[in-house]
Amino acid sequence: MDRTLFRGAKIWDGSGAAAYPADVLVEGSRIKTIARTPGALAAEGATVIEARGRTLMPGLVEGHAHISFGGAVNDSDLGNIPPEEHLLLTMRNAKTLLDHGFTSAYSAATSKLRLDVVIRNEVNAGRLPGPRIRAASPEITVTGGLGDERKNHMYYESFGMIADGPEEIARAVRLCCREGVDNIKINISGDDLGPLTHGGLTVMREAEVQMAVDVARDFGKKINCHARSAESVKRAVRCGVDVIYHCESADEEAIDMLESVKDRIFVGPAIGIIYGTLYQGEPFGFYRDSDLGRNMQRVIETTASVYKELRRRGVRILIGGDYGFAQSPQGENARDLKHFVDLLDFSPTEALQCGTKIGGEVMGLANELGQVKEGYIADLLLVDGDPLQDLDILVHERNLHVIMKDGALYKDHSAIGTAQRAAAAE
Numbered sequence: 027m028d029r030t031l032f033r034g035a036k037i038w039d040g041s042g043a044a045a046y047p048a049d050v051l052v053e054g055s056r057i058k059t060i061a062r063t064p065g066a067l068a069a070e071g072a073t074v075i076e077a078r079g080r081t082l083m084p085g086l087v088e089g090h091a092h093i094s095f096g097g098a099v100n101d102s103d104l105g106n107i108p109p110e111e112h113l114l115l116t117m118r119n120a121k122t123l124l125d126h127g128f129t130s131a132y133s134a135a136t137s138k139l140r141l142d143v144v145i146r147n148e149v150n151a152g153r154l155p156g157p158r159i160r161a162a163s164p165e166i167t168v169t170g171g172l173g174d175e176r177k178n179h180m181y182y183e184s185f186g187m188i189a190d191g192p193e194e195i196a197r198a199v200r201l202c203c204r205e206g207v208d209n210i211k212i213n214i215s216g217d218d219l220g221p222l223t224h225g226g227l228t229v230m231r232e233a234e235v236q237m238a239v240d241v242a243r244d245f246g247k248k249i250n251c252h253a254r255s256a257e258s259v260k261r262a263v264r265c266g267v268d269v270i271y272h273c274e275s276a277d278e279e280a281i282d283m284l285e286s287v288k289d290r291i292f293v294g295p296a297i298g299i300i301y302g303t304l305y306q307g308e309p310f311g312f313y314r315d316s317d318l319g320r321n322m323q324r325v326i327e328t329t330a331s332v333y334k335e336l337r338r339r340g341v342r343i344l345i346g347g348d349y350g351f352a353q354s355p356q357g358e359n360a361r362d363l364k365h366f367v368d369l370l371d372f373s374p375t376e377a378l379q380c381g382t383k384i385g386g387e388v389m390g391l392a393n394e395l396g397q398v399k400e401g402y403i404a405d406l407l408l409v410d411g412d413p414l415q416d417l418d419i420l421v422h423e424r425n426l427h428v429i430m431k432d433g434a435l436y437k438d439h440s441a442i443g444t445a446q447r448a449a450a451a452e
């Protein structure tokens with residue numbers, strides 16, 4: 027069995043406790059032993075990594091992944107990509123996520139039905155680099171909803187899978203289940219970035235939402251939703267949706283309802299895309315001094331007040347900011363951590379737990395993933411610098427000294443250093 031010994035690390039374990047110095051032994055795919063006495067663990071047969079005080083922390087979990095999204099300005103850009111190129115794009119994005127320390131990805135939605143599924147299978151088979159993936163369906167949406175770009179005189183592909191009425195919804199969900207997804211996605215509200223229905227509109231009927239949830243349950247799947255309006259959040263809670271994204275217009279009643287099911291659900295603000303549209307959107311035609319810009323500013327403010335309350339009430343919150351659009355590129359996903367601190371008033375520890383411990387829970391691996399603990403899956407990052415002092419450290423690939431997934435060293439910069447030192451000594 028492969029063994030790796032991290033010696034002299036500072037462990038940030040994800041539990042919420044302060045970081046502490048320790049050595050960590052990984053055996054096979056699991057964390058075997060954590061020793062607080064330096065040098066106490068035998069190194070025989072193990073690859074030894076001298077951490078030199080670097081921070082050892084859990085691998086990051088992207089809680090709102092769109093692995094098949096890349097560079098889109100308009101939603102229909104994703105529909106324009108032919109399937110062959112789209113598969114290659116998704117494959118590259120999976121590697122990009124892992125290169126940036128995301129060892130797990132809970133997919134919020136795919137943009138063509140089998141993209142997440144195929145990449146998940148290839149990664150699991152060890153044939154492609156990528157995070158562990160919970161594969162999603164496309165965004166199941168009603169006519170005129172987010173992800174429907176068709177015109178009356180012209181068919182047009184986007185990222186949505188259009189279904190109207192409970193029967194069509196049932197068929198769409200069953201189709202996605204048959205093709206192997208882990209999570210179903212439904213769009214209950216509209217969206218301000220979509221061309222037709224704004225975020226304040228609740229366009230998927232309760233009977234449609236309920237049917238989607240019931241059929242997903244029949245097949246043993248989780249279900250995610252897009253819910254910006256207060257009513258869409260309430261509809262999601264009433265019908266039993268598992269992961270409720272956005273929620274920035276949740277009113278007091280909606281917040282109470284979310285709290286009442288906090289042990290069952292997860293929420294995620296997806297703040298990265300809002301920030302990106304506001305501050306990095308100009309090259310793509312998103313101007314701050316416009317109705318859209320003012321809307322994005324309002325969304326940041328309402329998100330801050332809603333999530334402050336949700337955090338206080340113990341609702342489980344995920345990072346993941348809709349990365350994969352032109353103004354929120356793949357690879358920058360860890361920026362959400364800093365957004366949580368700067369825009370939503372989280373402490374650095376709270377933000378980092380959203381991207382590790384709570385991420386492990388949404389992956390369906392509570393008590394196994396997302397913390398540095400004995401017996402847990404060895405998804406680990408050895409980081410140059412202290413992320414709690416500056417979360418921006420985690421955004422840059424160069425600061426990730428070692429990336430380990432499932433106990434296997436995916437990136438080991440310390441080995442490169444050793445080889446270079448040996449070469450220099452010769």
Ligand SMILES: [Zn+2]
Nearest residue numbers: 090092134348
């Ligand atoms: Zn999304």
